[in-house]
Amino acid sequence: MPVDFDEYADRQSENDLAFDPDTHAYHILTFLGEHPDAGFKPSEIADETDIKPGSVRGTLKRLEEQGLVRHAEPFWAIGDDDRLAGSTGTMLGLKALGDRYGDDEFEGWDENAVDPREMRDE
Template identity: 50%
Template sequence: MPVRFDEYVEQADSLEWTPKPESNARTILSFLFEHPETGFTPSEIATATGIPEGSVGPTLGRLREFDLVRHEEPYWAIGDDDRIAAYEATLQSLATLDDQYGDEGWGTVDRREYEVDEDAVAEWRERRREAETDEE
């Protein structure tokens, strides 16, 4: 299905830092989040997560572009960005609620009410870009 490319790119840019559940990015971030003070090689991450080693490197590179991970050759660690902790805490809270209540507790709730405010995220990204430009 054809799409308006400019709108697609804008939407993709605004959502890219929030990895989809079950994705390699989400799996790697979750693993690194569990070990915030530890650096791992790509091989160690592959072994611990079950992700093919050939996929770990490119995924880490994409995560680094968004400052979600830190890298000091040859080690990778979770980034210092507050978004990571907030995102992971939200996912863990939702998983706990789902485990405890299942659909009983969420059956009548319109989950769209809890979606991310894309305009706020876009504004945050713009402020961050401006701040980085000012620093240079």
């Protein structure tokens, strides 16, 4: 289905905060967010995230343009953007939940599940 490309591109750039878990930006921001008071060289970020150094440098530059990371040669750190505080808290919270409850068995839950629509008074 065709879309108005300019409108779509504008909307994407406004909402593109690099929080898609399948991106290098997500992995870099997650790593830097876990160390908010530290600065890292691109090679250190590459080692920690298993992303190629060239990709790390390019991604960091794009993130800097969005105000999501800070740079003082040769170090990079998480930015002070309020958007990051909320998303980092959410990402770390979800990771903690996964670490704690990741092994729980959910098989068969639907056998005992209650549909709230069935609980209404008619």
